[in-house]
Amino acid sequence: MRSNDVAKLAGVTVRTLRHYHQLGLLPEPPRQANGYRDYSPADVARVLRIKRLAGLGFPLSRIGAVLEKMDAEGNETSSSALDELDRELALEIERLQEQRRTIAELRAEHLDPDLPVRFARILRMLSGVDTLADARPSDRTALIVAGHLYDDEALGELERVVERIANENLAEAMEELDCRLGALAPDAPERERAALAQDSLEALAPVIACFDTANWLRPPTDRERFLDEIAFADYNEAQQDVYGRIEHGIEAIIAERAQTENAAATPSQVVHGALDPDATS
Incomplete structure (x- = not known):
């Protein structure tokens, strides 16, 4: 599969795929004789997993390590990673709520x-x-x-x-x-x-x-x-x-x-x- 096909199937852009490659999240697939990348079904699954974890709130800088541990250790690692992410998101929500309170004060006064x-x-x-x-x-x-x-x-x-x-x-x-x-x-x-x-x-x-x-x-x-x-x-x-x-x-x-x-x-x-x-x- 070519880059355009993978991007369309996974609901991302070709630029996003290139970004994943640059970050080391997505291995570079072999190239065909015409020079185009040839993605496998496993590559498509990898892209979808990255997209899913990013959608949950994992920063891209951590997704590679999370996927590696999940593949090696299974659900126990998944649960631990989700617990940690949940705590971080709770703190982020609290920070955003404080920002909204500050904005409300600035606007009201x-x-x-x-x-x-x-x-x-x-x-x-x-x-x-x-x-x-x-x-x-x-x-x-x-x-x-x-x-x-x-x-x-x-x-x-x-x-x-x-x-x-x-x-x-x-x-x-x-x-x-x-x-x-x-x-x-x-x-x-x-x-x-x-x-x-x-x-x-x-x-x-x-x-x-x-x-x-x-x-x-x-x-x-x-x-x-x-x-x-x-x-x-x-x-x-x-x-x-x-x-x-x-x-x-x-x-x-x-x-x-x-x-x-x-x-x-x-x-x-x-x-x-x-x-x-x-x-x-």
């Missing part, structure tokens, strides 16, 4: 499909930003990268920050400071830089209060350094200087808070140690 749902909801809480299309082009890349790199802990802190900005009616002040920073000339004098940094720290005081102390006192991660690099890639020298001053100012505030918290905790620890009879043993 008109969220950006580019972003994880939780981050897209946080973005919507920002004043004047409903979707990525509302963000400035210079911010869009940073938002997409941040949305996918932030872990649950970082997202939790971001939610607290955005909620505090909304509750304290800080959006207008933040926008004004952002405009001042964006208008800062590369050769801005020291007085202007220092004033902007100080004004920013004062405006950010309610926001800084909800920052996680541990996150700010540890060395930055590679992810955080990369996000900073993206976010401030277009800043000129003066703008980067002011941002650096703001960051150092926040770190100083956080460090002072941590010192105060540690000092407040120490007396309690001493008292508990004195009351613990095992503490001095």
Whole structure:
């Protein structure tokens, strides 16, 4: 039988037969004197078995090994292979259902499909930003990268920050400071830089209060350094200087808070140690 005949009989294409040959699933049949492949009935049965297992959900990369074991060991291997496939398909169904739930949330809330749902909801809480299309082009890349790199802990802190900005009616002040920073000339004098940094720290005081102390006192991660690099890639020298001053100012505030918290905790620890009879043993 020629390739066209086998393909028609098995309900596949000639290209599929060639693919089976390339994968080693279907042995190359001998060729006739005219150069055409000459398929046997056993080859047709092999094609039908491959098609059947593929239809059940076995990936082509595994079908060869499954067929080999089935031929050697019989029904016991078949049952084991089906059990394994069933578990894999159950997991795949669960994954697909989760994808459908996510799609439903994105559609119902008109969220950006580019972003994880939780981050897209946080973005919507920002004043004047409903979707990525509302963000400035210079911010869009940073938002997409941040949305996918932030872990649950970082997202939790971001939610607290955005909620505090909304509750304290800080959006207008933040926008004004952002405009001042964006208008800062590369050769801005020291007085202007220092004033902007100080004004920013004062405006950010309610926001800084909800920052996680541990996150700010540890060395930055590679992810955080990369996000900073993206976010401030277009800043000129003066703008980067002011941002650096703001960051150092926040770190100083956080460090002072941590010192105060540690000092407040120490007396309690001493008292508990004195009351613990095992503490001095």
